[in-house]
Amino acid sequence: MFIEIEADSTVPIYLQLAQQVIEGIAKAELKPGESLPSVRAFAADLGMNMHTVNKAYHYLEEKEFIQIVAKKGVFIHERSVRTASEKDTTRLKKELRPIIGEALCLNLSTDELQALLNDIVRDIKEGSR
Amino acid sequence: MTILIFSALLIFTTFIQAFLPKFLKSSESFGVFIPDTHVNDKRIVSMKKSYTQILLITGIAMIAGYILWTLLTDPSEEHTVFVGLVLQFITLFLSLGLYGKNHVNLIKLKKEEQWGAGQKERKVVDLQFREHLKLLPNIYFIIPILFNMGLWIYGLSQYDNLPSQIPTHWGPNGEADAFAEKSWFSVSAMPLMVLIIQGMLLFFNAAMKQSGAKIQVRSKKRSREQQLAFRKYSSWLLFLVLITLTVLMGYLQLTIIHGELFSSSSTMFSTLAFVLVIFGAVMFYTVKIGQSGSRIEMDHLDEPTDGVMDMDDDRHWKFGLIYVNREDPSLMVEKRFGVGWTMNFGHVGIWIFLVMLIGSLVLISTIL
Numbered sequence: 001m002f003i004e005i006e007a008d009s010t011v012p013i014y015l016q017l018a019q020q021v022i023e024g025i026a027k028a029e030l031k032p033g034e035s036l037p038s039v040r041a042f043a044a045d046l047g048m049n050m051h052t053v054n055k056a057y058h059y060l061e062e063k064e065f066i067q068i069v070a071k072k073g074v075f076i077h078e079r080s081v082r083t084a085s086e087k088d089t090t091r092l093k094k095e096l097r098p099i100i101g102e103a104l105c106l107n108l109s110t111d112e113l114q115a116l117l118n119d120i121v122r123d124i125k126e127g128s129r
Numbered sequence: 130m131t132i133l134i135f136s137a138l139l140i141f142t143t144f145i146q147a148f149l150p151k152f153l154k155s156s157e158s159f160g161v162f163i164p165d166t167h168v169n170d171k172r173i174v175s176m177k178k179s180y181t182q183i184l185l186i187t188g189i190a191m192i193a194g195y196i197l198w199t200l201l202t203d204p205s206e207e208h209t210v211f212v213g214l215v216l217q218f219i220t221l222f223l224s225l226g227l228y229g230k231n232h233v234n235l236i237k238l239k240k241e242e243q244w245g246a247g248q249k250e251r252k253v254v255d256l257q258f259r260e261h262l263k264l265l266p267n268i269y270f271i272i273p274i275l276f277n278m279g280l281w282i283y284g285l286s287q288y289d290n291l292p293s294q295i296p297t298h299w300g301p302n303g304e305a306d307a308f309a310e311k312s313w314f315s316v317s318a319m320p321l322m323v324l325i326i327q328g329m330l331l332f333f334n335a336a337m338k339q340s341g342a343k344i345q346v347r348s349k350k351r352s353r354e355q356q357l358a359f360r361k362y363s364s365w366l367l368f369l370v371l372i373t374l375t376v377l378m379g380y381l382q383l384t385i386i387h388g389e390l391f392s393s394s395s396t397m398f399s400t401l402a403f404v405l406v407i408f409g410a411v412m413f414y415t416v417k418i419g420q421s422g423s424r425i426e427m428d429h430l431d432e433p434t435d436g437v438m439d440m441d442d443d444r445h446w447k448f449g450l451i452y453v454n455r456e457d458p459s460l461m462v463e464k465r466f467g468v469g470w471t472m473n474f475g476h477v478g479i480w481i482f483l484v485m486l487i488g489s490l491v492l493i494s495t496i497l
Contacts, residue, residue, distance in 0.1 A: 005252040044341035044459040
């Protein structure tokens with residue numbers, strides 16, 4: 001799977017990395033147990049600092065999307081596709097909150113928000129950005 | 130004989146330098162990153178054309194003059210060698226000068242006309258690149274190293290039977306023409322040198338595995354296939370050099386130990402065979418594979434994409450020739466103006482490697 005990083009984006013690079021890995025999992029391009037490149041190799045491919053990749057990997061590990069096994073490598077978590085636990089839902093709710101706040105300022109109705117949501121789900125599954 | 134060797138060398142350098150732009154990818158011209166929208170810019174095309182023409186015309190004129198001069202005046206051997214070397218340097222400086230002029234002009238042009246403005250710069254990574262990468266395993270490189278060490282030990286075990294003068298250099302006719310006093314060190318010098326070169330080749334192979342893949346955003350699949358092929362053939366080339374070098378040097382080591390078994394003509398023949406094999410392999414590598422595999426044909430793999438371009442990394446390339454990037458953990462990177470590999474001089478590991486390599490070579494040659 002290809003990952004594309006935009007240098008001048010307002011989204012930090014480590015987040016771009018993490019978000020694209022998550023989308024890869026969501027559309028099953030990255031399957032549970034599949035291995036990801038080592039921090040060094042990934043950073044070399046990017047031509048960027050290893051800290052950036054490290055940060056992305058820790059972010060993904062915290063959300064239980066990947067598993068970092070010492071001396072063995074980095075793998076897509078066996079439970080990366082799962083039924084959301086209470087902890088997952090709470091976190092998602094918290095992360096969505098500012099976006100919904102923004103939507104309310106822009107006077108989007110619940111229906112319009114719902115339509116937006118459907119759009120995004122379709123986009124992710126079809127792999128368009 | 131001398132005039133033949135030097136003319137051949139001159140012809141070789143002239144043609145390699147003159148036609149180099151033909152073996153390079155279009156996204157980098159004279160060490161400058163060129164956005165896809167400008168790769169067919171007429172000015173770049175004519176720059177490359179005139180680069181080739183100037184180098185060819187001056188090169189051929191120099192070679193013709195050189196041959197004519199030796200035929201007419203019948204100069205001494207030393208003079209022939211000296212003039213041949215001078216012409217060799219002139220060719221190299223001329224191509225470097227022309228490169229520099231084009232490099233500076235292109236950078237100016239790109240800046241003034243803001244090439245690539247309005248396009249998003251993107252960096253592409255293939256998450257499975259290293260799973261598909263088929264370099265020869267480092268263990269293959271260990272076997273010739275062990276072979277060399279075996280010969281080293283064998284040479285030392287025969288110490289008492291060795292002649293009191295150990296050959297250290299061989300002339301073009303295959304006869305040894307320089308010697309050192311017999312000592313434990315002079316008997317070990319050659320295997321030690323070979324070991325250092327073998328270690329260097331092993332280091333390159335290992336470094337290549339970690340080297341960052343350069344996947345182009347507008348042709349992701351094609352550039353990935355080319356990158357994989359380029360790296361695979363690079364690894365094979367390293368291995369070929371390792372094997373042939375080990376065999377040739379092993380042969381020379383055996384002639385030291387058992388001089389009576391080998392004739393000087395077979396020494397000459399094996400050296401010549403070594404040169405030809407390496408030369409053939411390098412030519413194949415340059416012509417068939419090209420820079421980053423750009424000469425391997427692979428069409429219609431990618432859907433055309435607009436509005437994006439590869440990341441401009443000009444700032445990491447000093448003069449378009451020397452790569453310095455402290456952030457990048459790659460030890461080796463693909464050359465920008467040339468086919469092959471160069472080092473990341475922003476990486477401390479490369480400096481350690483270079484100090485060790487040069488230090489050990491200097492040490493051996495001073496003790497000897």
